[in-house]
Amino acid sequence: MIQIKNLNKIFYENTKKEFYALKDINLEIETSTCVILKGISGSGKSTLLSLIATMEKPTSGEIIIDDESVAKLPDLHSSNFRAKKLGFIFQSYNLFNELSAKDNVSIPLIPVGFSQKEINEKVLKALEIANISHKKDELVSNLSGGEKQRCAIARAIVNNPDIILCDEPTANLDFDNSIKFIENLKELKKLNKTIIVATHDPIFDNLDFIDNVINIKNGIICE
Numbered sequence: 385m386i387q388i389k390n391l392n393k394i395f396y397e398n399t400k401k402e403f404y405a406l407k408d409i410n411l412e413i414e415t416s417t418c419v420i421l422k423g424i425s426g427s428g429k430s431t432l433l434s435l436i437a438t439m440e441k442p443t444s445g446e447i448i449i450d451d452e453s454v455a456k457l458p459d460l461h462s463s464n465f466r467a468k469k470l471g472f473i474f475q476s477y478n479l480f481n482e483l484s485a486k487d488n489v490s491i492p493l494i495p496v497g498f499s500q501k502e503i504n505e506k507v508l509k510a511l512e513i514a515n516i517s518h519k520k521d522e523l524v525s526n527l528s529g530g531e532k533q534r535c536a537i538a539r540a541i542v543n544n545p546d547i548i549l550c551d552e553p554t555a556n557l558d559f560d561n562s563i564k565f566i567e568n569l570k571e572l573k574k575l576n577k578t579i580i581v582a583t584h585d586p587i588f589d590n591l592d593f594i595d596n597v598i599n600i601k602n603g604i605i606c607e
């Protein structure tokens with residue numbers, strides 16, 4: 385379970401420009417649920433994801449993931465925590481164009497110290513789950529937008545994370561590829577992943593496998 389308690393993120397604290405990107409956020413996200421974090425541009429979605437991802441530290445408040453307090457982990461611990469627990473999917477894919485799909489997907493496994501055989505097995509499995517194994521040897525620069533996003537899904541799940549964070553994952557996809565992305569999410573949910581999707585794309589409205597929609601406005605959760 386992800387528990388967020390009295391979380392604040394202030395930029396330019398104690399200056400004239402002081403700005404609350406997140407204000408007194410309290411949330412509980414159950415394990416193996418799929419949650420939509422919905423809000424217009426600038427509402428604080430990416431900031432909240434990056435705090436849950438331990439990539440940034442809050443100004444105050446707590447984030448507890450499976451009983452571990454993670455909000456203020458030292459950098460080395462937070463990168464280990466991310467490598468073990470989290471997968472990320474971004475709107476801009478964040479892939480290396482000059483590498484093949486399978487080499488991109490193998491990147492999160494390299495620091496972990498698996499053998500080449502183990503890496504190959506895990507990469508192939510992730511590519512299969514994301515429906516992109518047929519393009520495994522293709523350079524990412526030659527993939528379509530939808531194929532790039534499926535490659536990014538494979539990279540996000542290759543370390544078998546419990547939690548998958550998606551930041552505007554359909555922003556660069558057309559309608560058909562957005563639907564395929566949603567089918568992929570549904571499959572990941574069946575694998576008992578906890579999934580948080582930050583989005584303002586109405587395509588995520590009223591999907592049967594979504595457990596909760598959290599609305600955020602000006603850094604505040606609105607019910």
Ligand SMILES: Nc1ncnc2c1ncn2[C@@H]1O[C@H](COP(=O)(O)OP(=O)(O)OP(=O)(O)O)[C@@H](O)[C@H]1O
Pocket residue numbers: 395405423424425426427428429430431432
């Ligand atoms: N490093 C920073 N320094 C100052 N202000 C920031 C910083 N990061 C984000 N902000 C501000 O915090 C607010 C929330 O930003 P955030 O990126 O979380 O919004 P968002 O809901 O994800 O928007 P989008 O949908 O456009 O990505 C914005 O007003 C943004 O300008």
